[in-house]
Amino acid sequence: MGKAWEDLKPYLEKMTALQTALTLFEWDTETLAPREAAPYTAKIVGILSEDYFRIVTDGKVQELAEKAAKEGRLSEVEETVLRELSEETNRLICIPPEEYRAFAELTAESAGIWAEAKKEQDFDHFAPTLKKVLDYQKKFASYQAKEGQKLYDVMLNTYEKGFDTESLDRFFGILKKELIPFLKQLTERGREIDDSFLTGNYDPGKQEEAVRYLAEYVGFDFSRGVLGESVHPFTTSLHNHDVRVTTAYSEHVDDSLFSVIHECGHSLYELGIPDELTQTLAGQGASMGMHESQSRFYENIIGRSLAFWEPVYGKLQEIFPQELGQVTVNQFVDAVNKVRPGLIRTQADELTYSIHILIRYEIEKMLVEDNLPVEELPQVWADKYEEYLGVRPENVSEGVLQDIHWSQGSFGYFPSYALGNAFGAQIYHHMKGQMDFDGLLRQGNIAAITEYLRENIHKYGKLKSSRQILKDITGEDFNPQYYVDYLIEKYKKIYEISG
């Protein structure tokens, strides 16, 4: 460790401090802050963001980083931090500071406006804000783009290095080719599954009791975490000793149950980041896709399996004796896996889920590459849902306004969900060869599974890329076939389809 690294450290610490403060403001805004606070708090967020921006783009910081790299004698963590810093600098240095600050102020308010619009089923209330957010993102991408690079590829790269429109067209092509015919087969030949009991007068207080129990059961550590409520469930991390998840309580009990297991997947990743990495630029998940692989792994591969529910379903029946007392564990697990092409992504079954993502992927390409006017979004959205899933939203709240992502400028994020599913299936295929997966679940030993994931994924933070992690675990590059095979095998069994 040389002198330049020592001189660089205070700057890195300040970046971390500012990011943590911004994360806390975001958490607070989405869970607690009073309605009218937004424009005033947005100003604070703008100032802190601008300060972060100034450090990252400070010539002196760049100089120290380059010197530190030359001096060598750096640990693997330090080298990763320098790589992340350099990428962050390249991402930001091309953006004029006043535009960066204006964008930060805009997104500090935009989620609130989105939430209002969703509540009021009023797309027009959100459209001007969305247009501004999108225009900023396109402008920023144009600054960041290499010669001839597509703007949407720039955005995709922010969330998942090594994936672009070309590789995603291929990926979604496979899903389309294999899953759409299977979905048709299943709808025509599969048996009927009853899931009516999942909807009803489920008391929010009891739902909270249930999800707290499940969160602990899955391994969420309440001495290092918080469970809150927000319109759209999410996970955020201040550091590896303060990881927060939210959920929302509706009349569909499976919404809260599985969103919490999902967010616990994210949180276990963040809680599994070692002390050595947390509060550094290397102390987050490898990529958004890898993050989603973990959340969807817990939600679906673990959480929607019979083996998971066998030891724990009785507790759920205790909490909801009226609603679930007469429902067997098999009926419950079948119900939470019921395939029903629907309108809401977060309520989608595992099989149609990636179709929801495919729709968003296609629309994002249209918005970014084909300049689809924001005003046309409700129509395009509804048409695509009708075409791919045979359902049409009755209002924008169950249509284009259902997700928070675009309000925050996260264009290019959605594909990570589908990639995450596919990463998870590939890892799952390998893990089954290494351990008695279902046996562990039946023993309630989620910890053993988490331990494997921590040792092979979580503990690396950003030291390895998602593709490297996949290779090191499974011995091969990313291969979406595992995902398709997993889905078809799973649903053939549930729907009792032979051949």
Next chain:
Amino acid sequence: MGKAWEDLKPYLEKMTALQTALTLFEWDTETLAPREAAPYTAKIVGILSEDYFRIVTDGKVQELAEKAAKEGRLSEVEETVLRELSEETNRLICIPPEEYRAFAELTAESAGIWAEAKKEQDFDHFAPTLKKVLDYQKKFASYQAKEGQKLYDVMLNTYEKGFDTESLDRFFGILKKELIPFLKQLTERGREIDDSFLTGNYDPGKQEEAVRYLAEYVGFDFSRGVLGESVHPFTTSLHNHDVRVTTAYSEHVDDSLFSVIHECGHSLYELGIPDELTQTLAGQGASMGMHESQSRFYENIIGRSLAFWEPVYGKLQEIFPQELGQVTVNQFVDAVNKVRPGLIRTQADELTYSIHILIRYEIEKMLVEDNLPVEELPQVWADKYEEYLGVRPENVSEGVLQDIHWSQGSFGYFPSYALGNAFGAQIYHHMKGQMDFDGLLRQGNIAAITEYLRENIHKYGKLKSSRQILKDITGEDFNPQYYVDYLIEKYKKIYEISG
């Protein structure tokens, strides 16, 4: 407005942004953050505090401030901001940056350690931290002290300009001389008051319903505020559109009812700061004493009066039909004014309250001026309570560990409570000559009283000192006799003592 002021503005904005972030971390730590987060979050708080410190003590900022003052053409707000900046600079520039940061990190953790110690009734768990906090405060005061100035006077001056040990010795002297004999008279000759019904199985959920109702009734604006829970009730303000109060729910229903009315007094002050002042150095209350004058005004002068409860007591009975259904409004108001020399400051009646402060004032002088060892605090505390109030704590949680203040380094703060009471009584005496005070309360028209306080106090922020505000309202300087007269008149009536 000249060039220098324009150049200074970004620095001022950053100070505000950092202070707001620190305020949010403090709120979050005391209301929500998970237990094990403290040391990691403390690091972030330390870095942000150090950054704030750097700006305030930056030679360039001082230079710009001096230039701006010379250039003139400044508004009253701008002049006040410059004055506050200069005072803040003088307060901090003498402290070595690494000591300032270390202290910020320490106090980010110390409230948590205090809370644990209080819960466990274990003074030894807190003593080493308290000693560190105190030592820092003494060291900082020694840096800040003018030639020959007492350290405790430096501390007092932070919270209340224009008051020192000499004036406070005089102030507390009057209280002692007049109130202690009166308390004796009241105990010997006053009638018996029953307040047993205030303690019982009061459901926390219903208490929350009641305090939410009361908060709105008093004028707390939930679109610009939040009500939370914490060990020790407090108010904090991010800006005039985000003001947060907390309470705690116990078996004594009056604890939550009156702590919320108290915190609403603080919050109405902060909500009454105009847009022009908020998010500037002039956008807080005039002083701690003036702030406490408002909280205690709402809690006691308004909140413990018969006229206040007449229109609203029925609602309380509706919420607690079993507990209060048979209790008349007169019995209720008598009960919440019952004088009972006790152990807990926040539960103290209005008459003995200032004796609790007197004890803390004397102990603070001993700690700071006479170097009383921290280890002896429980003993000294218990002895003083026995001497002045005739009660002795059975454990440290109801003794020296009851208040959060010292854990945060707020030595010299407590006297503000007593001063606030006295400010409030002086203002009240004047207001009664201007309006039908009780008549307004009986009509439920708290808004008219708040409007008067906003016009004469809140809207000025830091534009006027507390003494100036007193003078402008009442036409005279601070005069504690009003407070003494108010208390004796009030309690003679309640306890039916003639002569």
